[in-house]
Amino acid sequence: IRRNPGELEFHQAVHDVASDIFEYIDDKPAYHEAQILRRLAEPDRVISFRVCWQDDQGKVRVQRGYRVQNNNAIGPYKGGLRFHKSVNQSILKFLAFEQTFKNSLTGLPMGGGKGGSDFNPKGKSDNEIMRFCQSFMTELYRHVGEVTDVPAGDIGVGAKEIGYMFGQYKRITNRYVGVLTGKGLSWGGSLVRTEATGYGLIYFVENMLAQRTDSISNKTICVSGAGNVALHAAEKAITLGAKVITLSDSSGFVHDPSGLTQSKIDWLKQVKTDKQVSIAQYTEQFSEASFHQSEKPWHIPCDIALPCATQNEITQDDAIALINNGVEVVAEGANMPCDTEAVRLFRESKIAFGPAKAANAGGVAVSGLEMSQNSARMSWDEARLHDLLRDIMRSIHDRCRDYGQQQGGYIDYAKGANIAGFKKVAEAMLAFGIV
Ligand code: NDP
Numbered sequence: 001i002r003r004n005p006g007e008l009e010f011h012q013a014v015h016d017v018a019s020d021i022f023e024y025i026d027d028k029p030a031y032h033e034a035q036i037l038r039r040l041a042e043p044d045r046v047i048s049f050r051v052c053w054q055d056d057q058g059k060v061r062v063q064r065g066y067r068v069q070n071n072n073a074i075g076p077y078k079g080g081l082r083f084h085k086s087v088n089q090s091i092l093k094f095l096a097f098e099q100t101f102k103n104s105l106t107g108l109p110m111g112g113g114k115g116g117s118d119f120n121p122k123g124k125s126d127n128e129i130m131r132f133c134q135s136f137m138t139e140l141y142r143h144v145g146e147v148t149d150v151p152a153g154d155i156g157v158g159a160k161e162i163g164y165m166f167g168q169y170k171r172i173t174n175r176y177v178g179v180l181t182g183k184g185l186s187w188g189g190s191l192v193r194t195e196a197t198g199y200g201l202i203y204f205v206e207n208m209l210a211q212r213t214d215s216i217s218n219k220t221i222c223v224s225g226a227g228n229v230a231l232h233a234a235e236k237a238i239t240l241g242a243k244v245i246t247l248s249d250s251s252g253f254v255h256d257p258s259g260l261t262q263s264k265i266d267w268l269k270q271v272k273t274d275k276q277v278s279i280a281q282y283t284e285q286f287s288e289a290s291f292h293q294s295e296k297p298w299h300i301p302c303d304i305a306l307p308c309a310t311q312n313e314i315t316q317d318d319a320i321a322l323i324n325n326g327v328e329v330v331a332e333g334a335n336m337p338c339d340t341e342a343v344r345l346f347r348e349s350k351i352a353f354g355p356a357k358a359a360n361a362g363g364v365a366v367s368g369l370e371m372s373q374n375s376a377r378m379s380w381d382e383a384r385l386h387d388l389l390r391d392i393m394r395s396i397h398d399r400c401r402d403y404g405q406q407q408g409g410y411i412d413y414a415k416g417a418n419i420a421g422f423k424k425v426a427e428a429m430l431a432f433g434i435v
Helices: 008-025 029-033 036-040 089-105 126-143 159-173 193-210 228-239 262-272 281-285 316-324 340-348 362-376 382-404 413-432
Strands: 045-054 060-071 077-083 112-117 149-152 220-223 243-249 252-255 290-293 304-306 329-331 352-354
Touching: 008 036, 008 089, 008 340, 008 413, 029 413, 036 413, 045 089, 045 126, 060 077, 060 089, 060 126, 060 149, 077 089, 077 159, 077 362, 089 112, 089 362, 089 382, 089 413, 112 126, 112 149, 126 159, 149 362, 193 228, 193 304, 193 329, 193 352, 193 362, 193 382, 220 228, 228 243, 228 262, 228 304, 262 281, 281 290, 316 340, 340 352, 352 413, 362 382, 382 413
Parallel strands: 077 112, 077 149, 220 243, 220 304, 304 329, 329 352
Antiparallel strands: 045 060, 060 112, 243 252, 252 290
């Protein structure tokens, strides 16, 4: 805490991982002597830079850009770029730290990083977004590369922003390489990347339920968020026979007791690409639903809760409400959406809890497959990628289960994910000596 003053999200992430790892490394002196955990919690480097751009009125705007390169023991740094007004160093350090374990869990050769800016894309014109992205990449390009650091999208960074940044990288360097993932299909992107995080989350939940000889069919699900992860999770869940009854955004949540349908999701996908539209408009379109301004959906009874919006959106009170209403499974689509107290309550109450670094790893896994396709200068077909995603999510689940098995049969997936993710990175770090 003294080394990283005020970085609350970063403290939270390191604390949560360290509590599980300490127990695991207790009888393994090599890890202590090499200070592996301490080294992992000190990013390899934190780059911060000025990003100047001009708005449509000709006014000069100044933003701060970041890239946190946390650890590259098992592969090039890899992790998304977030453009949101809340972005700061603490949030990006927590995300880069978590990403290191998540990427390790996928079994693919990727290290951990994260970046972004406090630029707020909401309400900006396409030209403003383009000018910002170009300016951002004009500095970032010197720190990234296809074998160095391969950023992707995250909140506020979709295919459009990736396009502007890739165009600028190519222009500055005159190199056509896989320096970013999440690219468009006609210029090096991978099929299935858009759907991968949300679909992967549902595959993970299916694996959790299969442990109890149960399935997702006929389950009632509360989802938060209405972005890429939330909508694709909802889409896959309803395809498998579940009923999804909530979605949310920063204005509040909608409760649709009749359940989402594919046509409702298609409408949302369309209107949500226009960043101005609030989820409140759902009720104008579908009168069976109600809108709850500035509220979260966690007091609505459900079998499965899938927080897919942002960090710390499930607090202690929300967790108590979910548990009292009989929730069976909570799986994190967003990064760290459950705060420390909420996670503690789920684990104590023996609720099946899928932590973000495992449950939402499908997106980065397919990004890893995009990197492989770019290196080979090939595009794989959709069926192959869907199969690979399903297989990767199953093996992530199994690794977490194997390291998280508790006496009495409860599977502590959070603990399992921390230990399994740590082990691979730690072994590589030990092999490299003191560097
Ligand atoms: P999007 O930008 O597509 O959607 C984010 C959604 O969350 C929007 O509905 C947004 O509402 C809502 N939201 C954002 N901030 C808040 C807030 N403070 N309170 C309530 N709602 C909020 O992002 P993604 O779906 O891509 O990402 C969501 C989460 O999943 C993030 O934590 C991200 O890091 C994580 N993730 C994403 C991956 C991906 O492949 N996309 C991969 C792995 C993790 P509004 O539109 O009103 O802002």
